[in-house]
Amino acid sequence: MIPRIRQLDEGAVNRIAAGEVVERPASAVKELVENALDAGARRIAIEIADGGRTLIRVTDDGHGIAAADLPLALSRHATSKIDGSDLLNIRSFGFRGEALPSLGAVGRLTITSRAAGSAEAASIHVSGGRIDPPRPAALRAGTVVELRDLFHATPARLKFLRSERAETMAVTDAIRRLAMAEPGVAVTLRDVSDGGERVLFRADAADRAARLAAVLGRDFPENALEIAAERAGVRLGGLAALPTYSRGTAVHQYLFVNGRPVRDRMLTGALRGAYMDVLSKDRHAVAALFLDCDPVLVDVNVHPAKTEVRFRDAGAVRGLIVSGLRHALAEAGHRASTTVAGAALGAMRPDGADPAPRVYQMDRPGPAARAAGYAAQMPGFAEAPSARIEPPVEARTDAPLGAARAQLHENWIVAQTATGMVLVDAHAAHERLVYEKLKRQAAGGGVRAQALLIPEVVEVGAEAVERLLALDTARLGLALEPFGPGCVAVRETPAVLGQCSAAALVRELLDELEENEDADPLALQARLDAVLSRMACHGSVRTGRRMTGPEMDALLREMEATPHSGQCNHGRPTYVELKLADIERLFGRT
Numbered sequence: 075m076i077p078r079i080r081q082l083d084e085g086a087v088n089r090i091a092a093g094e095v096v097e098r099p100a101s102a103v104k105e106l107v108e109n110a111l112d113a114g115a116r117r118i119a120i121e122i123a124d125g126g127r128t129l130i131r132v133t134d135d136g137h138g139i140a141a142a143d144l145p146l147a148l149s150r151h152a153t154s155k156i157d158g159s160d161l162l163n164i165r166s167f168g169f170r171g172e173a174l175p176s177l178g179a180v181g182r183l184t185i186t187s188r189a190a191g192s193a194e195a196a197s198i199h200v201s202g203g204r205i206d207p208p209r210p211a212a213l214r215a216g217t218v219v220e221l222r223d224l225f226h227a228t229p230a231r232l233k234f235l236r237s238e239r240a241e242t243m244a245v246t247d248a249i250r251r252l253a254m255a256e257p258g259v260a261v262t263l264r265d266v267s268d269g270g271e272r273v274l275f276r277a278d279a280a281d282r283a284a285r286l287a288a289v290l291g292r293d294f295p296e297n298a299l300e301i302a303a304e305r306a307g308v309r310l311g312g313l314a315a316l317p318t319y320s321r322g323t324a325v326h327q328y329l330f331v332n333g334r335p336v337r338d339r340m341l342t343g344a345l346r347g348a349y350m351d352v353l354s355k356d357r358h359a360v361a362a363l364f365l366d367c368d369p370v371l372v373d374v375n376v377h378p379a380k381t382e383v384r385f386r387d388a389g390a391v392r393g394l395i396v397s398g399l400r401h402a403l404a405e406a407g408h409r410a411s412t413t414v415a416g417a418a419l420g421a422m423r424p425d426g427a428d429p430a431p432r433v434y435q436m437d438r439p440g441p442a443a444r445a446a447g448y449a450a451q452m453p454g455f456a457e458a459p460s461a462r463i464e465p466p467v468e469a470r471t472d473a474p475l476g477a478a479r480a481q482l483h484e485n486w487i488v489a490q491t492a493t494g495m496v497l498v499d500a501h502a503a504h505e506r507l508v509y510e511k512l513k514r515q516a517a518g519g520g521v522r523a524q525a526l527l528i529p530e531v532v533e534v535g536a537e538a539v540e541r542l543l544a545l546d547t548a549r550l551g552l553a554l555e556p557f558g559p560g561c562v563a564v565r566e567t568p569a570v571l572g573q574c575s576a577a578a579l580v581r582e583l584l585d586e587l588e589e590n591e592d593a594d595p596l597a598l599q600a601r602l603d604a605v606l607s608r609m610a611c612h613g614s615v616r617t618g619r620r621m622t623g624p625e626m627d628a629l630l631r632e633m634e635a636t637p638h639s640g641q642c643n644h645g646r647p648t649y650v651e652l653k654l655a656d657i658e659r660l661f662g663r664t
Contacts, residue, residue: 099126
């Protein structure tokens, strides 16, 4: 028999819709808090129990809902935020009118509200889609929405929820994003499981900078760059962290479009592309970026959860993010995050050791007195009482990275600054300097090459030969040509690399091409930059090479003048700076 088409009842329709809108407790919290924000609330309090399974309560001081409108608020596609005439000019968080009926279809929902100017409040209750009549209630102002026993009407959905801790973390993350979107609203999240009360998140009303510091930690603004760029009617603002302040996951990336928190692949891809030159593939940038434009330039009606958007000119938006961030990173020069020094100090302290007792000192002696003291400790001082003592010659230390004093283990450069000391990884620093020089040459017409007196033949295999010859290696300063079955002849290598092994260089290029075999063909420049990075790593100063004093000082000065030199091509710091006070604390001084 042919199946007959039938109309689903309202309860089934709401439960199906709830599957799209309410995926987990965090989704319900997000929808309710967005409603509170749309109501003009200045203070919002959220309470959850058991990760939001058994209780979600959102209290706000917004304009409230009139008693006569409460039943309508629980009807699908009923909303006060738009009139339906223009779905592209949306200026509120919510607009679909699906959240409240969806929550009422899968849980026990109670709404208590007092509209501004109204003499009394009213309450309405819905459970599993069954709506009770409104009744009078006691409430001073605003709205209280209480959702109990989420998914009790669809118990199969409960099996897909994660642990209480994981769901609580998801709720907290949703609140953090909304708190960053609306810094002028005070937000509090409490866990009231088992009759207790634990504050999970709290943020008082503040400006954007203070709110970002409160949500992401005070280290973030200190180690972030202010972003300000505009293109084609789209403005980009916010903060993006230095590469050395990166994380192992992308959970600390916050993106907002017209104040709405979004999780959009195009935007996260643009963020990743902006940092591709300064971070390794297993590290992720920390950023809070705000895109603002005319609402007609972006479509937020893509998914019921409203976390995805579509821009009218996606290419321009992507270019704005990439260029804006890269410009800010280049302006940062050799700057590295302050947390690098903190990590270094932590590594120097013995585990579990008690703080050293405070040592009180006299004022530090002057240079002449210090020189006399040092000379007095030299062997033979007593036999030469008339020895002439002169103060040591002070090198220039007022430069940002100071003056080179020594090289340790044929790699680490110790430099003295006006306020402390700097420890430089010579290999990592030179790798970045060579890479930046290669990029400048490639952008200016091609990397300068040096001809080999005798071409070097490298056996790589027939497939690898095709892959190499398909790449414009001449632009990279590497002249290759086929030389018999499965072999290539290297006739020129990049001049900036000096004397290098052509065979090792070719094999490293092949490794890079194989790792990026499935890369987007439009990202050719990114692939070429990755190849240049490999070449720079191959040709940089190797650990084990002793450098002269002028060479070390020249490296420090070039770092100060080169963008991105605070981190190597893989995102690791190239230097650690320790202030004199930090060094003294290591030795118990004050």
